[in-house]
Amino acid sequence: MKLTASEIKNDFDFDEYLKIVNSFDFVNPFYRIWAGNIDDVIDERLFYFTLKDEHNKTLMVMPFLFIKIPSVVDGVTYYDVKSPYGYSGPIFNDDVTDDVFISFWTLVDAWYKEHHVVSEFLRFSLNGNYKCYSGHLIPTLTNVKGEIVSEDLQWNNFKSKVRNNYRKGVSENLNIVFVQDASDQESIAVFHNIYIRTMQRINASIEYHYALSYFQNIIELSKNDFLLAIVYKDDVAISAELILISGDTLFSYLGGTLSEYFNLRPNDFLKIAVIQWARAHEYKYYILGGGRKDGDDLYHYKKTFFPKDPDEMYFTGRKITNHQIYQKLNVLLGTADSGENYFPSYRHGMK
Incomplete structure (x- = not known):
């Protein structure tokens, strides 16, 4: 070799x-x-x-x-x-x-x-x-990984607050748009606006304040192995997620939600809509990632969507x-x- x-x-x-x-x-x-x-x-x-x-x-x-x-x-x-x-x-x-x-x-x-x-x-x-x-293999972060199963079983597996939050979104007439066309620059710009406003709200490090051109580039580079999910309230885009696709698996990559619409629960609505999309297109898994550290509030929020599924450990390698x-x-x-x-x-x- x-x-x-x-x-x-x-x-x-x-x-x-x-x-x-x-x-x-x-x-x-x-x-x-x-x-x-x-x-x-x-x-x-x-x-x-x-x-x-x-x-x-x-x-x-x-x-x-x-x-x-x-x-x-x-x-x-x-x-x-x-x-x-x-x-x-x-x-x-x-x-x-x-x-x-x-x-x-x-x-x-x-x-x-x-x-x-x-x-x-x-x-x-x-x-x-x-x-x-x-080298030394280090278990670094627990990732939430969910299997896409039948609609009834999936619904019953959600934590009750997820089901209630989804019902809230439905009652508010939220609508979701899925984009898989890399030439749809308008939708990419809509996503970027929500993402940047989210990074500003949470005081994220400047390295995560990606320019619009970054998302345009990575979507082009993904060779259509991506999905943009954008939730609208009337004509206003209020929550969005960029999902990367590999084989039979969806990876939640980056996203955000406008804080003034938190009460409509658009992120729960988005996650369940993505699961429905994945089922219709015969994907098997949806990986939501982990928290900022193991066991934090972000991890527990993600876990409410797949409480019965085994997690996936993300490993890093260190070698002197x-x-x-x-x-x-x-x-x-x-x-x-x-x-x-x-x-x-x-x-x-x-x-």
Whole structure:
């Protein structure tokens, strides 16, 4: 087997990456949409590993950011690796064996050693692509995952307040519109307006105040594996959600609700309408994600829609590939005794 690392420096390089990604049977759209702000990602040096067998067949692909550590140690410049934001880790087809995973991680670690990589932080997908991982696997966040079942059973499974909130939305004559046309710029702008107003209301970090062009780009990159759900009260759009689709599964990505319409319960109305849409289109699962931390109010709200379904754990991977330099960086940057669960710890002061 042979591992190669290719850098994405421009749109042509990204198109070559997409050709490889799209050759797999099922690809989570997160592997495409992190390029919504492609220039920002390229600035951090974006690469992807490709693993091929002796017949030149591509077995795995994994994007990663190759980031320079600003402090030089003993005259040597070092780097660390992290995955792009969102679900990531290696892409593979179902016929890939454990031996291939072991070979992949072994070759990746050898590449790290050769290229002065000190540490690695990976965000894995929910499909078990952390298999045979050579670092420390950390259960990071509980995700609410619901199975789409028969209408009667689904309705009975909802918590009673969800059913009541949906009835409230119906009584207020709420209406929902579904969009799967990437050229529908008006609907994308409507979604963006609700999203930005929500980010402002909750005082979200500026990094989450995405420009309209970001959503236009990721919807285009998703190759129609997306669904925009927009709830209206009369002619006013009051709640919206961007959903990404992978195989038989819907992923709730980003959304928002106008606070002046909270009393109409539009988000509950939206979630149940999406479930109805998913059932009609023969999808099997709807993943709502988790809270900001495990067990918080946001998690418990999402859980009311699927209280009887098992959750899905989101894992991150942490790996120190050069322990000696890792410790030297901690001392050099004054983070050796920070006492906080931040990885890599030497970047704690660079946040």
